[in-house]
Amino acid sequence: MSVTYPLGFRASGVQAGLRSTSAPDLAFIVNDGPDDVVAGVFTTNRVCAAPVQWSRRVIADHKARVVIANAAVANACTGIDGFADCQCEAEHVATLIGCTPHDVVVASTGVIGVRLDMPAILAGAGMADRALNRGDDANTSAARAIMTTDTVPKMATIDAGNARFGGIAKGAGMLAPQLATMLVFVTTDAVVDPKEFQSALAKACDVTFSRVDSDACMSTNDTVVAMASGASGVSLTGDVLVEALTALCASLARQLVADAEGSHHDVKVTVTGATSTEAAVAVAREVTRSNLVKTAISGNDPNWGRIVAAVGCVPESVAPFDPDKIDVSINGIKICQSGAIGEDRNRVDMRPREVHIDIELHAGNAEAAVWTNDLTHEYVEENSAYTS
């Protein structure tokens, strides 16, 4: 179960014919209320796709009734025509669902610089509307319809008291050949304050999806949208709401890392002893973005020199620390102590899929963790094969 685990939601995933394969490619998630609260977090890329530009406006009043999401084509860098396509899509869905176009969140993932096949989208929307349902089949179809090179659908549910949360996700940064974007759709039947729901979602994203860094590339289409139906009658506020959203997003984020294209290792870089959380994140991110660290891990090489070299690239103004005090452990073996040679590197067991890199800066008490993957031949293959 996923997005229809909470009360008040229906979903569907159908084959509109946007892909060259027979897989589903168009998903609907409908909020039947009574509430129609929505929150959203979008890519900060200045080059953002038409559906992102559209959906930012939709969620501005914290109200939406439906999400339509397609795979195969991103509708990015398509100019004014692409925006018109997006608006037309929303108007058609609004007619089907019985709401206004400004209640329709639109999300797309796929090739940049290609126009949507509008006849296929509009016909597919009709199919998706008729297929709307609750339950496992509807959930899985919706999750499958947004997959690009994902090998498995990503779904999660959690309970927070008597309220329920569900979600689906695809992607992990920009990973696939010409196919971009992380899309995440979250539902809850809790009663929430609209503005608080938005800030709670932003906080949840900040410590989950924003701490997954697959290849340091930021998509034109990244979208996280949450809808609240209020159907449970259970009010959620404050930390309880933030924690529920964070737990759900953390589960989906972990699934994204585990299915990152071509990866052999899931790598958790934890930085402790930083002067601030921001400093810890900056150091961890520099390590997760180092191609030299990522290739070493794909070769099962506990190459701590490359890790320390990456740490040293963070400006002192961002993360104050003394390079001669850094300790680095890989999978529990402290192979770098005080910035120099520590325990025997041959003691590090690199066989587990999950690799833990722990960096102690000895500069303060703050910490943070960022996830990434190794950089493998399969990553290069996926991203260099020409598939227009």
Add this chain to the structure above:
Amino acid sequence: MSVTYPLGFRASGVQAGLRSTSAPDLAFIVNDGPDDVVAGVFTTNRVCAAPVQWSRRVIADHKARVVIANAAVANACTGIDGFADCQCEAEHVATLIGCTPHDVVVASTGVIGVRLDMPAILAGAGMADRALNRGDDANTSAARAIMTTDTVPKMATIDAGNARFGGIAKGAGMLAPQLATMLVFVTTDAVVDPKEFQSALAKACDVTFSRVDSDACMSTNDTVVAMASGASGVSLTGDVLVEALTALCASLARQLVADAEGSHHDVKVTVTGATSTEAAVAVAREVTRSNLVKTAISGNDPNWGRIVAAVGCVPESVAPFDPDKIDVSINGIKICQSGAIGEDRNRVDMRPREVHIDIELHAGNAEAAVWTNDLTHEYVEENSAYTS
């Protein structure tokens, strides 16, 4: 010819036995004067190797007589013991050459976190001293002795009026398995002002080596050192000096790109229409650092969507521009116009080794170019294979 093309220099490259192969691994470059002017530019990585720490102090008084450089071991992250090794090395060389230890520039490239084999280094220094000579053989031996996974030695010479310049180089960022570092050694027989020589070298590096970005990773050992003997009696100052050093460094930088490990394409990203040179460099660098752009090029895919997505990741505060006005050409074909679909991508010929990406921001009159390589299977192979 290279470093002994100018008058007043001798060089050598010998096999000290630091490598597992029979290749030379220790180089000397000696300035016989009459002047002993030196300038240096080093890595800005906060984790810097012992030889970088040592050589920064050596050049502080703008005087040096000799460079000793070794391959195989970087002497980085080796703590106080590593620094003592470096000092011992300089003292030994000073005895051989007949100068003070503070006239000895030390440079190392190779594995991080491993101590130097000091008996081999000290015996090798004696061999290098005896092998010092002028001419092609000495130049090529020195250039070969600093190679790591470079496939060819990099050498250049130029004339500036009646003064001569020569140089050798290795590496291009951190490219090889556990082997790091760009090392560059430049010589001239011009008479120069010591402080002006330093600022001229910094300017030359800024528009040459600093605009080559192979994998966005910064080494712990990067070193560019220039020595001036004054043996020609020709004084060089101002723009003439800067231009001579820039021309020499540009030749060496281009050779580094051409020999980058595992690359199939040399990629020149030129940004025009920027509000400042800094903005143009920032945009070009973001593109050259995108793994998605680099893998697309390795697949001969003129994927302009990934280029525009990378451009959009530059903060507006760094590079003001309107994303809807960007034009992108690849090898002369304007496949993105005004941020949207331009000419037919199938017209782009991706077969040449040199790929030109031209980005027009339409925001100002400044421009800059940054070179990189594509991201290939061979890059992953070189950097993941464990070779201790």
